Structures are given as structure tokens and as C-alpha cells.
Amino acid sequence: MKQKTREPIMNYRIWIGFLIIFILLNPWYFPSGDPVLVYGVPLWALVIMGVTVVLSLYITYVIRYHWDVEDEEESGEEEK
């Protein structure tokens, strides 16, 4: 039925999540100076990579559970 239609943009809560991730995606919260290296990689870079993984996970979640706008009759011909 139509009520089941879900469009990411219409759910503001999703975008609060994205905003938080976006803020953390910018490396403003690290001390300046000589960085700590973990196996040759600066710690700040590892943390940013961690946040980047969270971003991809979150996108996967939103696509999976918050995007469903195709009409009933059209979804019938979907591929396997």
C-alpha cells in the first residue's frame, strides 16, 4: 500500500545522523603537532577512517530500510 512508501529525505531523523557523521568526518578535533603513529599511520587518520566506515554503514542501513518508493505494480516485475 501507499503508506509503506519510504523516502529518505522525508525522515528528518536520518539527516540528524548524517549531520553528526559529517561533523566527525572533518578532522577538527585532533591536537596539532607531531601525530601519534600506529603501525606507521597517524592516529587521526585511523579515527577518520573509522568514521568513514560508519558513514558507509549508515548509508547501507538507510538504503536498506528507509527507501521504498516504487509502486506496487512496478515492484512485481523486479528482478530476482
Add this chain to the structure above:
Amino acid sequence: MELAFSGTSGILIMLFYGIIMLLIGVGTYMRNRNVHSSLEEYYLGGRGLGTMVLFFTFFATQYSGNTVIGYSAEAYRVGYANLVSIPFFIMIILVYLLFAPRMYKLSKKHNIVTPVDWLEMKFNSKAVSILAAIIMLYALGNFLLEQLIAIGQGVAGLTGGTVPYQAGVIFFIVIMVVYGWLGGMRSVAYTDTMQGIALLVGVFMLLIGTIVYFGGLPAAGDYIRTYSPENLGVPEGGGLVRWSNFLILVGIGAAVYPNAIQRIFSAKSERALKRSLTQMAWMPFVTAGVVFVIGILAYTAFPDLSVEESEQIVGMMASAIANEHIIFYIAMVLLFGGIIAAIVSTADSVLLTFSSIVSKDIYGRYINREASDNRKILVGKIVGVIAVAFLLMIAWNPPGTLYQVFVLKLEILVQVAPAIILGLYWERSHAKSVFAGMLTGALVAAIFTFAGLTPLGIFSGVWGLIINLIIYVAGSFAFGTAPAKDAVAQVDGQEATQSVR
């Protein structure tokens, strides 16, 4: 240094890849002979691309050989500050979430073929449609030029000059035009699949070879600390602003690439689109991420290169590794072809979209409304070839480094984003304000770029976008009326709005 692919082997590898692309193009044409019967068949592959092909065509459109050659050189030069290239590719998918779901649905319902079609339907304004078409054609032309230069440099660089720049460009352009001409979107998408696989495998093998022969990240970390410790530091001040600007500009700009949007239209089903976008959200780690690591690892192999020399870093590393072991030699053949193929595959989708805008939005809408689809396609193809010929002349004398060219086109293109995305949801959008915003934004972006102005460290494209949005929003509040001009668009908008609650 002696390059592994100079001489005959370089020429053979090039011919081999060229012939495979051509065969895929001919094969696709044989299977779909009615491809020239309608614009949808030719430009959107009959809206029938399934998950895998759709994924690879998104992939090949977004990641070019540039990503491999230019980004690893950039990572080598600026170090960890270039890590931003991984999240900015993911930001593109985030921006898709803003508009792809509704855009897909509308395109299917109203037979939309190009992004300008959508603007025409929404705003019903000649000014908006023509300006958007011009901006898109300009950005696409610039993008195509960049790919042409990259093909030439890639071929010349990887073969150590055995195959001259001009010969490399001409050879691959002819092949690209032939298979694109024959099969349209289907040929482009199928060759994208082959090109994407070659690139992925090749890049991975380069990474493995680099680690085996030159050492991993810990060794590279020591080298960087010795030679250029600033490359390990966290971006601060201007570097931080640059970082966030990249996330915004690339995220929005690359998502509204007309050729990327057309891939949304080409999806077979919503499910196929969702699946391929999910996969795309993870690709930056294995593409931009691997390329970044290769640039960092290059310190161990070549710790002290000039800017000029660093542009060739991938070719030098591939050569060094290929000379070590036969397995890596074969793998580097794959990489070599993969890089060239990736450039060709980005160029082909740009050219196809360029032609589609000429066919549908310029010729079909304003010059000859009565023309058959077949004729519109023909006009698009011919203008496309003329554009390629014109760009080739410029490509003979390529400007600056690749990276700077890349930023220039996004600055302009991103100005169509408000109309495309906000137009989907805001009924009050006022056509004249949309036009004024887009025009002012584009002019500001262009003037700031050419004058080298970045007030507050913010990119010219982002300034243009801010001014564009202010004019769009303020104008629409002042002059716009809630009921849309286009009844159909309104129905769609309300339907979606109401049903979500």
C-alpha cells in the same frame, strides 16, 4: 629508468584492450539491433540495466584512470591530508539519497531521458532549461577534455613514450566512438563492466607488489617522518577548510553529473538501483583507499621526487614491480590496460550524455521538434564527434596538472544542483529565481576560479552555490506560489509527501 612496457609489449597490450572493447561494442549491437529506434533505448539502455551492470557503470563513471594516476600522485605530494579522497567519494552516495529515490520514480513515470528533461518538466522555463543545458555541456566538455588528456598521458607514460601521446589518444577515441555509436548506453555499460574489473584487479596487484617489494605502511611512515613530516600532520586552518570544502563540493558536484544522473534513469528496477548504490557506498575503500595507500607507500620506493616527477609515480611503481616477477608483470599488464580502460570508460559515458543533451534538449526541443528519435540520435552523435574533434585540438597542448582541471568543472556544474534537487521537493520554487540563482552562482564560481579568489579559504564553487541558493530561496519566497505550474509534478510531489508520514 627502463619501463617494463616500453617497446612492442606496450603496443600489443594497447591493441589487445582496444580490440576487446570493440568486440563488446559490436556484440552488444548484434544483440540489440533496435537500439537506434528510440532515445530511451540508445541513451538509457532501454531502462533495463540490472544490479551488476548498473553497479559497474556507476563505478566506471565515477572512477577514472585519473583516480589512480592523479590521486596517488596527490597522496604522495600532500600525504595524509589527501585521505579526504575516500570519504568524498562516499559523500556522493549520500547526496544521491537526497534525490535518487524520487528522481528514479519520476523518470520512469514521465519518460525522462536527461536531467534537463526533468528541469523542463518542473519549471517549464526555456531560460532554466537552456542555461542548465549549457552549464552541463560545458562541464561535460571539460570533463571529456580531461579524459582525453589522461588517455594520452597514460598511454605515453606507461609505455615510456613508445606509443606517442597523440597516437594513444586517437586510437582509443576512435574505438570509443565506434562502440558508443553502435550500441549506445548498453555498449557503454558492458564495456564499463570489463574495464572496471581490469582496473580493480590491477590496482590490487599493484598494492600487493608494492608491499612485497617496498614494504608496508610502517616503513612508509618512517620515511615520511624523515623526508616530509608535515605530510603526517592533521589538516588545520586552511587545510581543514579545504577538507570540508572537498567533501561538500565533490559530494554534491559529482552526484549531479548528468552522466551519473542518467544512470539512475537506466536502472531496471528500484531494487537494482538500491543494490548498486549500496555497493558503491563501499567502493571508495577499495579504490580511492587503495590508490591513496599506494601513493603513501611510494615514499619508500621513491622518497624524494619533484612535483613533475611525482605525476608519473604509478607508472614508475608499476614498472619497478613488473620487472621483479613474471606474476607481477602480468598483473601490471592488467593494471596498465585497466587504467587506460577506466579513462576510456569515463570518457564514453560523458560523451554519451553530452550527445543525449544535444539530441533531446537542444535539437529535439528547440531546433526540430518534429524529428524522429532516430534523427535526434544521429544529430547527437554527429555533434558529439565534432565536440570530440574540437577537444582533441585542445588536448594536444594540455594545460597544468590534471587535478586543477578537475576542480574547475565541478565549480560550474554544482550550480545546477539546487534546481535539480530542491526543485524535486519545493513546490514554491520560482522559475525566474532559479534561473537568476543558477546564472549568478555560475558567474561567481567562474570569476572566482579564474581570478584565483578563495575568500575565507572557501572554494569558488561553494561561494557560487551559497549565492545561488540565497537567490533561489529568497526569490521563491518573494515571488513563488505554492501550487506548481506543472500539475503532474505537483501530484507526484504530494503523493510522496503525504504517504511518508
